[in-house]
Amino acid sequence: MMEGRKDRGRSRSVFRRMAMQCLCSGEQANLVDELNPSNGEIELYAKNDGLREAELSLQEGGSLNYEEARALLAKVEYQQGHVEEALRVLDGINTAELIPLVKMSISRLARADPHSSYPPMSLHTVNLVMETIYLKTIALRDLGKLKEAAQECSTILDVIESALPKGLPANFGDGSNLNATIRSAVELLPELWKLADFPPEALSSYRRALLSSWNLDAKAIGRIQKEFAIFLLYSGCEACTPPLRSQLDGSFVPQNNLEEAILLLMILLMKFNLKRLERDPTVMHHLTFALSISGRLKPLAGQFEKLLPGVLHSREWLYNVALCYLAEEDDLAALNLLKMILRFGEDSSCLKELLLTSKICSENGAHAEEGASYARRALASLDGGCDQLEVVADLLLGISLSRQARYAPSGTERASQQREALKVLGVAEKKMQDKDFRVLYNLSLENAEQRKLDVAALYAKKLLKLENGSELRSWLLVARITSAQKRFEDAESIVNAALDQTAKWCQGDLLQTKAKIQAANGQFKKAVETYTQLLAVIQLRKKSFNSGNFVLQV
Template structure:
C-alpha cells in the first residue's frame, strides 16, 4: 500500500509546484489500469511504483516541479538490476516458449511504469531547461534496455503495455536533449544509437529521426567522425564525413517514400538539394528527382528542378533542352525558368541572342511587378548583351550592343538599390571593357564595400581596374590586404595576380618567387584532394587547369629572362597535365623565336592554331613572324590580324601589328589607316590591365 508519508507528501505538493499550463489535464485512465495490473501481480504497490504513478499524475496536471520532486525519490540505481533481469528473462521466455521460469521479482508492467517515470523525469528537467541532466536521465532508459537485450528488441516486445511507446519517445528525445545542452558529439552518438539498435520503432518515428540527424549533420558546423567499427559491416558503405552521411540518410528517406512507407515531406528534397550541391554531385540529385513518383511535384517543377541539377552539374545544354520542353509543354511564361534559360544562353556567344530573348520574355511575364525578379531579369539581359557584343562584326554594332548592356545593368542596379554584388561586378567589368575606368573603379569599390572583402572576385576586380590606371603601388597594397584576409588555400588567384603585377613592373625575380609560392600551395592542394580530404569534386580539376596556367606564365617569364632550360622545364610540366594546349604551343613558339629558330617558331604557332583557331596570341605571333620572314603575302598576314581582332578587339598588339602592315604598304590611305591603328594600340595599351 502507499505509505501515509507518501500520501501526505502528495497532499503538500499542491502548494509546492509551478504549472506549465493554466488548465490542469485530467489524469489518464491508464493510471488506473497500471495500478490494477500492479496490484493483481504483486498484491501491493511498492514505494517506487507509487512514486511513479504519483509523479505521472503531477506531470499530467502540469505541476512540473512537483512531478520532478516525486520522481527524484525513486532510487533508479536500486531498481535497475531488477528491471534488467525482468527484461532479459522476458526475451528468453519468448525465445524458448517455455513457462518453467520462476516469476521475476518485477513484472513487465512495473518495468514499463518505472521506465515511463524515468522518461517523465527527463521531460520535467527539459521543461525546466536543465537539458544536460535531462539527457543523462533519458540515457538511463536506453542503457537499461540495451544492456538487458543487447541483440535488440524482438518484434512486438512489450506490446501488452506502454513499454514500446516509452522507448520510442525516449529514443527520439535523447538526441534533442543533447543538442539543447550543446553536446554535439553526444547528439550524433545518440542518433546513430537510435538507428543502429533494434528499438522496434515505427516507420514514421524512424523517418523523423533520420531526417533530424541529416539536418544536424548538414548545419551544426562541426565534423562528425565515421560510425564506429561495431556498426560497420564488411559490405556496407561507410560515409567519410557529415555531408556523405546526411546524403545517405536523405536518400534512404526518399526511397522509403517511393516505396510508400512514409508520407511525403517536401523539406527532404530541399535538404538533399543543399547536401548534393555542397558535394558537387547534382547529377545524383537529378536522378533522385527523376525517380520520384508522379504527382509528388508538378511536371513543371520537375522539369525546373532537373534543369537546375544539370546546370549545376555543368551540363548546360541538357538543362536548356529541359527548359525548352517546359516552355513548350507546361508554361511558356514561367519566369524562374525563363531567367535560368537566359543565364545559360547569356554565357555562350553562340546563344547570346536567345539569352536576350529569354530575359525579355521573363520581364514581360512579370505580372506582380516583383522588383527582385525585375532586377534579375535586367541583370541577365545586360550579361547577354555583353556576351553578344563580343561577336559583333563592326565597331558600330559592338558599341551599340555594349551600350544596351550597360543600360540594362544600370536599370538592374537602380531597381536593387545597388545592393546586388553580381550587378555591381558586371557594371564595373562592362565599364572597364569600355575603358571607362573611373566608373569601373567606382563600382569595384562599391562591390568591395558591399561584400566586406569576403569575395576574392571583388578584390581581383579592383586590382585589375587600378592596374589599368597604371596605379601599380595601389594595386599591390590592395592585393596584400586581400592576402592578409584570405586563407592559404584560397590565395591562388590573388598570388597569380600579384605575380602578373610584379612582371608588369619589371620585378621579374619577385614574380618568380611568387609563382614558386603559388605552385607550392597547388601541390599541397592536389595531394589533399587526391587523398579524399575534401568532398568537393570540381576543385581538384580546377587546380590542375590552374596549375597548367601557372606553368605557362612561368615559362613566359623565364623566356623573358633568357633562361631557356627553365622555360623548357615549365613547358614539360604543362604537357604532363594536358597533351594539347594552344597556350603551351604558343609559348614554345615564343621560346624558339627568342632563340632565333624562326621556322620552328612558326610551326609551333601553326600547331597552336590547329588546337584553337581563335587563339589571339598565336594569330598575332604568326602574323608578326610572317612579316619578318616575308614568306607570305600581305593578305595572309592581314587575315591573321583581322581574325585576332575579331576574337579580341581590345588587343593592342593586334592593332600595332596591323599598323605595321599598313605602314609597309606606303600608300596615302594605308598610312592614314596605320596612324589610326597605332593610335588605337597606344590608347588600349595605356588602359589595359596588367593582370
C-alpha cells in the same frame, strides 16, 4: 458538462486519498495501468473510466505496496499540473534497488522457457517501474532540469541493453505498455541531450537508437533518421566515425558529418520510393543542401531524377536538376531543362527560370539572341514590381545584346545592338545609383569595347572604389583601359599595385597583362623577365598539384 467535470474531480480526489492511505498501509495489490506512452510523450491525463476502474478496485478491498502507491500518486499529481509535487513523490521511490530485479525479470521473461526459474517481477510490475522512470524524466524536463532528465531517460535504455544485449525480441511485452515506454524513451533521449546542449551525447543517442534493436516501427525509425541527419548537418558538432561494431565488412563507412547525413537522407529517399514511408519533401531539401556544400552535384541530379512523381512539383523538380547540371558546367543540359519549364509555364510565375535561362544564354554567343528575348520577357512580367530584379533583368539584357553585337551580320545591326546595350546598362546604373558592381563592370567593359575609353575609365574607377580593390578582374579592367589609352607607365603601376595585394597563386593574369603592357611600351627585356616570373608561378602550381595539394586556379 459541468457535472462531468465535477465527477472527474471527485474521482481524482478519492483516488488520491486512497493512494495516500495505501502509502501508510504497506500492503500488496495490483495497480491499474494508466500510462500510455506514444511518440515521445506520456498521456498522463487518465480517462474517467480508468479512474473509476481503479477506484472500484481499491474500494473492493485491494491495496497497493509502497512503490506502487507512490507511482500512482505521482501520476495523479502530474495530471493535475503539480509537477514539482509529482517529482517529490517520485523521489521517494528507490528505483536503484528495483533496477537489478527489473533486469533479471526482463531477461527471464524474454527467454519464454518453461524450465527457467520464475522471474522475481511480473511483466506488469516491470512495466510499472519503467513507466515510473519515464514519468520522472518528463517531470524533470518540464521543470527545465534537462541534463537530469536525459540521465534518467538513459536509465531505461541501459536496463534493456543490460538485460537483453541482442535487443528486444519481436513479441516481447505484448499485452502491456512496456514496448511503448521503451520506444518513447528511445526517441526522447537525443532530444533531451540536444535541449541540454550536450551535442556529443545527442549524437551518441541517435546512433544508439538506430544501431540497437528496440522494436521500433518504420515511421519511428524514419523520424529518428531524419532528425539525426538534420542534427549532423546543422549542429556544428563534428561527429567521430561510427564504432567498429556497427561497421559491416565491405560496407561504406562515413568519415564525417556530411557523409553520414547524406547516407541517412538517401536511405530515407529509398524508403519513399519503395513506399515504405510517407513522402516528405523536406528530406530532399536537406539532401540538396548537403550535396551542394559537398560539391557533388551530379549525384544530386541523379537523386532528383530517381524521385517518383508527386514528391516534388514537376517545375521544382526540373529547376533543381537544371541547377545541378549548371553547377557541373553542363550548360546545355541545364538550358534544355529550363526551356521545358518556360514552354508550359506562365512568365509571371517563372521569373527565376527566365532570369537563369537568360544568364546561361548571355554567356554563349550562339544563344545570345535567346538570352535577350528571355530578359525582355522577364522585364515584361515584372512591370515595375521590383527595382532589384529589374536591374538584374536589365543587366542580363545588356550583356546579351553586347554578346549578340559581336556576331552581328552587318555593321548597322551591330551599332544598333551596341547602342541598346549601353542604354539598358545605363538604366540599370541609374536605378542602383553606382552601388552595383556587376552593372559598373559591364558598363565599363561595354564602353571600352566601343572605344569610349574615357567613359570606360570613369566607370572602372568607380568600380575599384566600390569594391575597395578586392576583385582581381577590376584591377585588370582598369589596367587594360589605361593601356588602351597609351598610358603604359600608369597601366604598369596599376598592375604592380594589384600584385602587392594579390596572393601568389592568383598572380598569373596580372603578370601576363604586365608583360603585354611592357612589350607594347617597347620594354622587351622587362617583358621577358615578367614572363619568366609567370613561368615560375605556373611550375610551382604544377608541382603543388602533382603532390596532391589543393591550390586556387591562377
